[in-house]
Amino acid sequence: MSEHEVKNLEEIFDARIARDEKIEPKDWMPEKYRQTHIRQISQHAHSEIVGMLPEGNWITRAPSLKRKVALLAKIQDEAGHGLYLYSACETLGVSREELYDQLHSGKAKYSSIFNYPTLTWADMGAIGWLVDGAAIINQVPLTTTSFGPYARAMVRVCKEESFHQRQGFQIMMTLAEGTPEQKEMAQDALNRWWFPSLMMLGPTDAASVHTEQSMKWKLKRKTNDELRQQFVDQTVPQAHMIGLTIPDPTLKFNEETKHYEFGELDWDEFWQVVKGHGPCNKDRISARVNAWNNGKWVRDAAMAYAEKHSPLTPEGGISKIQNNLKQAI
Numbered sequence: 001m002s003e004h005e006v007k008n009l010e011e012i013f014d015a016r017i018a019r020d021e022k023i024e025p026k027d028w029m030p031e032k033y034r035q036t037h038i039r040q041i042s043q044h045a046h047s048e049i050v051g052m053l054p055e056g057n058w059i060t061r062a063p064s065l066k067r068k069v070a071l072l073a074k075i076q077d078e079a080g081h082g083l084y085l086y087s088a089c090e091t092l093g094v095s096r097e098e099l100y101d102q103l104h105s106g107k108a109k110y111s112s113i114f115n116y117p118t119l120t121w122a123d124m125g126a127i128g129w130l131v132d133g134a135a136i137i138n139q140v141p142l143t144t145t146s147f148g149p150y151a152r153a154m155v156r157v158c159k160e161e162s163f164h165q166r167q168g169f170q171i172m173m174t175l176a177e178g179t180p181e182q183k184e185m186a187q188d189a190l191n192r193w194w195f196p197s198l199m200m201l202g203p204t205d206a207a208s209v210h211t212e213q214s215m216k217w218k219l220k221r222k223t224n225d226e227l228r229q230q231f232v233d234q235t236v237p238q239a240h241m242i243g244l245t246i247p248d249p250t251l252k253f254n255e256e257t258k259h260y261e262f263g264e265l266d267w268d269e270f271w272q273v274v275k276g277h278g279p280c281n282k283d284r285i286s287a288r289v290n291a292w293n294n295g296k297w298v299r300d301a302a303m304a305y306a307e308k309h310s311p312l313t314p315e316g317g318i319s320k321i322q323n324n325l326k327q328a329i
């Protein structure tokens with residue numbers, strides 16, 4: 001393609017973005033747009049799948065059958081989110097195997113938040129309330145993102161995340177209204193998950209390398225700092241409502257701006273975790289790699305079954321059609 005033709009296509013593409021049209025997989029798109037989407041959507045998919053692990057740790061120790069059923073359902077939802085997102089990513093021309101390989105080899109990132117340990121049952125409440133709460137704030141704007149398959153996946157994901165957030169908040173509320181020990185457990189979980197949840201929304205706008213371009217492409221609709229402020233403004237009153245204290249002595253409500261002001265986050269800790277040196281990074285990756293290796297026989301069996309029953313193979317459909325024909329004659 002000549003330079004002139006590419007420029008022409010770029011102009012058409014930019015005009016479509018300006019008109020808020022959805023870009024679909026077979027449409028022409030700049031290579032950088034495609035690569036940026038593969039990066040973000042695959043990181044998002046990996047986060048959903050790795051995010052099952054900290055909660056999976058508590059399925060066998062949930063305090064009642066009702067709590068166990070709700071937690072199981074939530075974790076299964078996360079698996080579903082991962083699958084929609086991997087499928088959306090595949091429409092951009094990358095294979096599922098490549099994406100898994102990037103995760104297992106440590107090349108791909110996933111959300112920093114899932115590299116922290118889940119020490120008590122209250123952590124299940126804190127994850128639902130804070131982590132899924134932050135995820136909703138991040139993902140609602142993504143329902144109007146410019147790439148069609150990503151936007152559509154986000155609509156369903158956000159509905160399910162709302163249930164997750166409520167089940168988490170309900171766990172925290174029950175603990176906060178319980179015995180002094182239970183309330184202390186809830187407060188301890190809030191103390192440990194508050195700052196990692198704020199950092200989950202990404203580095204400050206000043207340090208964010210992708211925000212400017214992603215906002216132009218309408219991949220991102222809000223900046224990391226805007227999302228973080230929205231999360232703080234929404235969550236602080238919820239903590240007050242259930243009698244818990246946000247572990248930030250500098251936190252204060254600004255009557256003029258109508259926003260909460262909060263303290264500096266520990267960005268060194270954030271980058272350490274992102275680079276693989278958080279408390280659980282190694283455990284998370286080895287759990288995924290083991291699951292992949294141990295699941296090989298299931299994938300092989302599923303492929304053998306599919307081949308046997310495929311209308312395109314002699315053992316499968318064709319012989320079945322022949323048998324049916326013979327019987328009909």
Ligand code: BYC
Pocket residue numbers: 039040043044045047048049050051052078109110111112113127131132135138199200201202203207208209210211214220224274
């Ligand atoms: N952790 O330029 P920036 C869930 C990286 S799962 C690790 O601001 P961007 C759930 C970033 O990738 C929900 N890395 O990037 C599941 C970039 O590095 P690369 C997960 C991070 O993309 C189970 C560099 O830092 N949600 O809800 O413009 C149970 C510079 O950052 C993080 C999503 O994935 C991080 N936290 O903005 C419960 C949402 N933050 O790629 C719950 C979709 C940044 O250049 N993703 N980095 O090597 C996004 O919205 C955006 O990608 C982000 C970052 C806001 C996260």
